[in-house]
Amino acid sequence: MVNDLLSQEEIDALLKGSSGEKKADSAGQDTGLLSEVASVFSAAGERVMGMLSGKTVAVKLAEETVLSQDDFLSRLGDPSPFLYSMTWDGLEIPAALVLNGRGALMLADLMMGGDGKDLPPEMNDLYLSAAQEGLSQFVGTALADLSRLLSGKKVVPRGVSATLPHGEWRPFGEMDRGEKIWAVRYNVEIHDIGSFDVWLLTTLDASNKLAEELNKAVQSAAKEEAAKPEPHEPRPSTAQTEPAPPPRAGGGAVVGAGATSVPVEARPAAFLPLRPDEEPELKGIGNLDLIVDVPLRITVELGRTRKTIGEILNMGPGSVIELEKMAGEPVDILANGKLIARGEVVIIDESFAVRVTEIASKADRIRSISG
Numbered sequence: 001m002v003n004d005l006l007s008q009e010e011i012d013a014l015l016k017g018s019s020g021e022k023k024a025d026s027a028g029q030d031t032g033l034l035s036e037v038a039s040v041f042s043a044a045g046e047r048v049m050g051m052l053s054g055k056t057v058a059v060k061l062a063e064e065t066v067l068s069q070d071d072f073l074s075r076l077g078d079p080s081p082f083l084y085s086m087t088w089d090g091l092e093i094p095a096a097l098v099l100n101g102r103g104a105l106m107l108a109d110l111m112m113g114g115d116g117k118d119l120p121p122e123m124n125d126l127y128l129s130a131a132q133e134g135l136s137q138f139v140g141t142a143l144a145d146l147s148r149l150l151s152g153k154k155v156v157p158r159g160v161s162a163t164l165p166h167g168e169w170r171p172f173g174e175m176d177r178g179e180k181i182w183a184v185r186y187n188v189e190i191h192d193i194g195s196f197d198v199w200l201l202t203t204l205d206a207s208n209k210l211a212e213e214l215n216k217a218v219q220s221a222a223k224e225e226a227a228k229p230e231p232h233e234p235r236p237s238t239a240q241t242e243p244a245p246p247p248r249a250g251g252g253a254v255v256g257a258g259a260t261s262v263p264v265e266a267r268p269a270a271f272l273p274l275r276p277d278e279e280p281e282l283k284g285i286g287n288l289d290l291i292v293d294v295p296l297r298i299t300v301e302l303g304r305t306r307k308t309i310g311e312i313l314n315m316g317p318g319s320v321i322e323l324e325k326m327a328g329e330p331v332d333i334l335a336n337g338k339l340i341a342r343g344e345v346v347i348i349d350e351s352f353a354v355r356v357t358e359i360a361s362k363a364d365r366i367r368s369i370s371g
Contacts, residue, residue: 033214034207037146038064038184041200044142049188051294052134053110054336056191059198063185066204069170070177076100076199082123083165084135088143089158091213093206096171096199097135103188103196107134113297113337116193123164132162137294151217171201182207300343300354301332330357 038061045059067075082104084097099107105119108130120127136157143155170177182202189195202210303323315321325331330342333354341359345352 033211033218034182035064036149036214037210038200040145040149041138041142041184042186044145045138045186045188045198048138048141048294049107049110049134049190052107052137052336053116053190053193054338055193058189060187060189061184062187062197065183066180067183068178068180069172069175072171072181072183072199072201073169075183080122080164080166082128082131083163083169083171084132084139084160085163085171086139086157086160088155090147090153090155091206091210093202093210094172095202095206097139098171098199098201099131100196103198104131106190106194106196107131110134110190110193111297113299116190128162128164132160135162136160141294149217150213151220153213153217172203175203180204296335297337299334299337300345301334302345303329303331 042059042061046057049059050057076098078100080101082099082101084099085094086096087094101123102119104123105127106116108123108127109119110116111130111134112126123131139157143157147153147155171181172179175181180203182204184200186198186200187195188198303325305321305323307321330344331354332339333341333343333356339360341356343354343356343358346355347353
């Protein structure tokens with residue numbers, strides 16, 4: 001449903017959920033429509049984090065609830081979390097993502113090409129920036145999918161900030177600690193690496209507004225569907241009640257029963273040449289339109305070698321590190337740590353660059369960057 005238009009069955013189900021039979025909590029929220037929003041973020045998280053890690057990622061919706069800001073902090077149970085705050089421009093909805101410290105470190109390490117395992121004890125500025133970039137890709141993808149649910153209404157993040165709050169803090173500082181918020185907890189599990197929780201938060205008033213906007217979009221889609229004319233089969237022509245006789249030799253043709261012969265010009269039919277798919281091996285990879293705007297980290301590797309700890313400690317200015325590659329060999333070009341091409345180093349306007357000399361096929365490159 002994220003990638004396609006709403007089917008009639010889905011429209012009927014959502015309309016039923018938003019009418020007198022809808023599920024609602026004590027605050028009057030339409031939980032059916034808000035659960036759809038929660039599912040959008042879950043699906044976007046699997047796509048983005050799966051590509052960042054190059055591994056199988058499962059983002060499970062663990063719980064969806066309404067609680068006070070104080071209750072949320074008690075549930076979070078982490079004195080040093082990662083807070084990613086923003087406003088959803090187009091809806092003017094304040095929102096936030098909250099990760100525990102370990103989850104933020106893991107995400108940042110994957111963004112920087114690491115394996116997500118050898119993590120530092122705490123966040124520094126470099127890891128903070130990398131974690132913010134990872135969540136920016138996640139939120140951007142999710143809001144693009146949400147825009148499709150809202151009949152194409154553009155929703156983008158604005159006023160983004162990433163902080164490491166300490167002491168007395170709350171997700172929405174302008175609100176009292178006892179005020180209610182809509183909170184969704186996801187469990188992110190990355191194969192062979194580990195798992196962590198991500199919380200999606202917005203104010204209760206904003207969540208009700210979001211449900212109203214979704215309800216309007218659903219009803220609008222239902223009205224458009226109902227207004228479509230019913231398809232009808234064309235009536236057969238009464239003029240042609242008998243099969244037409246075969247054409248006569250010599251290029252003439254008989255038009256209608258008993259009609260006179262009318263000479264026509266006959267020539268071979270001309271068809272455009274069939275063009276085979278440029279990349280038939282791309283079939284089955286998935287909808288690439290969903291990820292073409294996601295940035296990747298490109299690295300050019302001159303070479304590698306291994307050193308002991310003692311050798312590294314003895315290094316100083318002027319030390320020479322001999323690499324395993326021979327002089328003149330092409331350098332490796334990596335996308336998110338995966339080899340996609342090789343090339344030669346050149347200088348353009350006093351800056352280093354790489355001229356590509358060998359490159360994998362498009363299908364191999366996509367498979368490489370997606371794990």
